[in-house]
Amino acid sequence: MKRIIFIIIMLNSFFLFSQEQERIVSSLFSNAGGDFSWYFSKNYIEISTYSDDTGLKEEKFPYSYENKGPYYNLLIHKKDKIEEYVTLMAPHKEFFLAYTNNKISPIELGLFGKNSLLFFGKTKYSTKNYLTEGKIKYVPENLSNLSIGKPWVEGSDGSGIGDKIFISKSSPIKSIVISNGFVSYKVQTYYNNNRVKLLKICNINQRNESITVELPDNAIPFEIQIPFYTRDIELEILDVYKGEKYDDTCINFILCKSDY
Numbered sequence: 285m286k287r288i289i290f291i292i293i294m295l296n297s298f299f300l301f302s303q304e305q306e307r308i309v310s311s312l313f314s315n316a317g318g319d320f321s322w323y324f325s326k327n328y329i330e331i332s333t334y335s336d337d338t339g340l341k342e343e344k345f346p347y348s349y350e351n352k353g354p355y356y357n358l359l360i361h362k363k364d365k366i367e368e369y370v371t372l373m374a375p376h377k378e379f380f381l382a383y384t385n386n387k388i389s390p391i392e393l394g395l396f397g398k399n400s401l402l403f404f405g406k407t408k409y410s411t412k413n414y415l416t417e418g419k420i421k422y423v424p425e426n427l428s429n430l431s432i433g434k435p436w437v438e439g440s441d442g443s444g445i446g447d448k449i450f451i452s453k454s455s456p457i458k459s460i461v462i463s464n465g466f467v468s469y470k471v472q473t474y475y476n477n478n479r480v481k482l483l484k485i486c487n488i489n490q491r492n493e494s495i496t497v498e499l500p501d502n503a504i505p506f507e508i509q510i511p512f513y514t515r516d517i518e519l520e521i522l523d524v525y526k527g528e529k530y531d532d533t534c535i536n537f538i539l540c541k542s543d544y
Contacts, residue, residue: 313395482523
């Protein structure tokens with residue numbers, strides 16, 4: 285039985301890995317200023333940079349993806365070295381976050397693709413509690429932060445089941461994109477802490493309108509469509525994937541997407 289379960293897990297991991305590699309092909313991501321971009325062909329990444337001093341510089345390198353469990357590492361194969369990045373790519377190629385050299389912010393503060401403007405707009409996050417460890421506070425505002433190592437962490441006794449997150453946006457929320465867990469350069473940090481498994485999403489203005497969604501156990505941005513019209517939602521944790529070391533439930537980020 286254990287062997288069968290192991291084979292199923294390996295097949296699922298291979299399927300997700302193949303999907304992620306295939307999904308990135310023919311993708312173009314640029315920084316906010318438009319002077320830095322990555323284009324992914326099937327076998328090569330084309331890196332373009334522009335400055336007033338040097339003009340346009342274009343380079344092409346082989347690349348590969350490495351499955352690290354909760355996320356993928358991008359490996360760019362240069363002549364004298366291999367550059368390695370922790371990566372998180374949004375559904376529909378809307379943004380690509382790459383982290384390297386133990387910096388918490390993504391390179392260029394994030395690279396963006398099509399429809400990324402739909403994430404813009406004033407968004408407010410609040411919770412009734414959050415975890416504090418010494419001078420470190422895992423506040424709800426971290427849910428809008430694309431840095432890694434800065435999740436929101438519930439501060440309840442126990443695993444956080446029943447805890448709620450309240451989100452309000454300046455325009456109607458059509459979907460939310462969640463990156464689950466505590467994401468850092470240390471993969472084990474993700475598995476040491478709880479992650480959200482079952483989530484109830486409710487329209488704060490019409491309490492009878494709600495959906496319940498099971499999240500996958502990884503940090504890859506996962507999109508949930510909101511089937512009702514609202515600017516204000518409540519997210520309630522109904523179940524968690526248990527951490528191997530701690531009983532704290534973590535969410536890397538939650539971004540809200542509108543249709544205008």
